[in-house]
Amino acid sequence: MVVGVGVTAFYTTTQHHTLSVSVFLLNRKTTGSLKIIHERYDPKKNSSQHEAYKNSFEEALKYNEGLRPHLSKIADDLNPLRAQALFEAIPEEDCGVLDIVGRPEHLVVTTIAVPPMAIRPSVEMDGVSNEDDISMKLMQIVEVNGVLRQGLEKGLPITNLMENWDFLQTQCAMLINSDMPGVPPQHQTTGRPLRGFVQRLKGKQGRFRGNLSGKRVDFSGRTVISPDPNLQIDQVCVPQHMAVVLTYPERVTVHNLDKLKLRVLNGTALWPGANFVVHPDGEKTFLKFGDRRKIAADLKVGYTVERHLEDGDVVLFNRQPSLHRISIMAFKAKIKPFRTLRFNECVCSPFNADFDGDEMNIHVPQTEEARAEALHLMGSIANLPTPKNGGIEISATQDFLTCAFLVTAKDTFFTRAEMCLLTSYMSDACDPVDLVAPAILKPLELWTGKQLFSMLVRPNARTRIFLNLEVAEKIYSKKGEHMCPVDGYVCFRNSELICGRVGKSYAVVLLHML
Structure with missing residues (x-):
């Protein structure tokens, strides 16, 4: 049995073993799911060869004039046997030029491995044994192969042999991939598509995603x-x-x-x-x-x-x-x-x-x-920076950015009670927080949002964090820097926020520094 599944390139040699692959690669086309046609006698590409080949049919036309309208469609059917013969003709030294490991004729499937019963079990239901899809397909392949062998021995008509040959090719291909497009309706043995090897491996319920990547585990x-x-x-x-x-x-x-x-x-x-x-x-x-x-x-x-x-x-x-x-x-x-x-x-x-x-x-x-x-x-x-390009992947977002932007506005002030409450939210109650001197003393002690943010960076004198950075936020007006009218230029000196409304740019730069 010779099965031509997935053969996509062909080769021939001259008497001097020179490469002449290009003619086949340029002039081949796929018809249906399995057949590959070599347009060797295309009149548009090789008119002289086409005429010579048409003349060889003169004897046949004497007996069947109905062939004449089809002579312009003459093409070379590259069946698996011919493909295997072409591959076998490639000399060993040319395999290195083609960058082929091993012999190229091994690309044509000539033997089908029968998988063990463990992956195609028989299920008995109501006294009837239901065979697995793979088992059914293997049975059909063996049966058609036997019919072909007997047909050759008994000399059956060539039409009958070719029908069985095409059916064998289709069944072998469907064993591997049952969703193959272009399968003739007469070759569909059941109303539903059977599950081939490809269907068992791919998809959410396949072996990789369903049983390997997503398997159930302890703990x-x-x-x-x-x-x-x-x-x-x-x-x-x-x-x-x-x-x-x-x-x-x-x-x-x-x-x-x-x-x-x-x-x-x-x-x-x-x-x-x-x-x-x-x-x-x-x-x-x-x-x-x-x-x-x-x-x-x-x-x-x-x-x-x-x-x-x-x-x-x-x-x-x-x-x-x-x-x-x-x-x-x-x-x-x-x-x-x-x-x-x-x-x-x-x-x-x-x-x-x-x-x-x-x-x-x-x-x-x-x-x-x-x-x-x-x-x-x-x-x-x-893993704060992403391995893709080194950018920061884990940073302040959503409510954190909104809060930081609102708190560090110029017109945001807090009383002593509010300041102490907010600093207690920011600390973990382990280290003491030094309350800085208020920005406004009279008529009421008030602290700015920038002071609150500075206390977040350096809560007490024992914390040896001295942050110094300058960064332009998205709202920066591009004039005045520290005296920006919209307060869009962030400046830290020794962990104290001097100016600017904190946004996303500051958060990303800070994480880069850390």
Whole structure:
């Protein structure tokens, strides 16, 4: 059996083994899905050869005058056998010139591999065995091949043989790709298209996207996302409902023995608790049914406790489709109630995420090595610039930019109570904030929005951050710089905002400096 599937270029040699591929490549055309025609006798391109070839039909025209109208359409049918013969005629030294690895005749399929039954199982239903599409197609190929072999032995008419030959070509091609265009209706054995190898691999339900990239795994979760501006850009809020299912195997040491005993006592339902205790010999105890008090009392160094996810644990955060490297990054978990995954909206850009119903995945690394690699190589802090062109991907956006622009206006003032309240919002209550002297003393102490923003950059004297930069914002009038009429020129001196309304340009430049 010789099957010509996907043959697209042909070659011939002269007696001196010179290359003459160009004639075939220029004058070939595809008719239908499988047939390739060589327009060797096209009267517009080679009139003398066409006339000579027409004259060779004079004898046939004596017996069948109906051939005459079709002589102008003479073409050379490059069937698979001819293609294989042309490929075999290529000498070995010319294969290097054509940059072909191996022999070119191997491009023509002459043998079809039969896949194992594991990927084409028979399904028995109501006492009837339903064969897989691949099995049905292989049966048809074997049957037609047998008919061709018997036809050659018995000398059947050439018309019958060619019909079976074309049917064999189509069935072999449909085994690979059943959605092939141009398949004759008489070659469609069923009303619906069968699933070939290509259909099993491509698409959302195919092997790659459905079973490899999107397979179901342990220690992962998926739910709707929502914004939380109070989270840091390296944090993701994990619902407590997920945290009691997702676990991390923490080995018991002298430093964490007391903590893990409390986790074991809390059990599987109460967060923060634990689900399993693994003994050094590999024995595993499920805390839902065991005596937790006894298990906690027997806990020793060397045991492993599969505890619930807790604050600070490293998780991988991913949004599909994962189109580039930063579609999956590492974050630190923050366990909170309710049912959505939450993160700072400044991190939406790398994921191309919005909050109109998007869902995202989290994965919990299970070893210390995996956690360390994820945090340092895939952490959001380590991936602020995009690998595409070095531009900043994670920066202030939406409400953050609007607030910064409004707060740093020239006519924005705050009382002492408002100033203290806003600075408490900006701090994490760990480091003290030095309240600077007010800009206006009488008749009421007032602080400007620029002073508030300066305190955000450098909250107290012990903070050794001295920011110095000048940048023109989008609203800059291009005259006056520091005395711009619309206050569009931002200037920082030793972490103090001297002039300008902070916008997106400042946020991007600041992140570049950091």
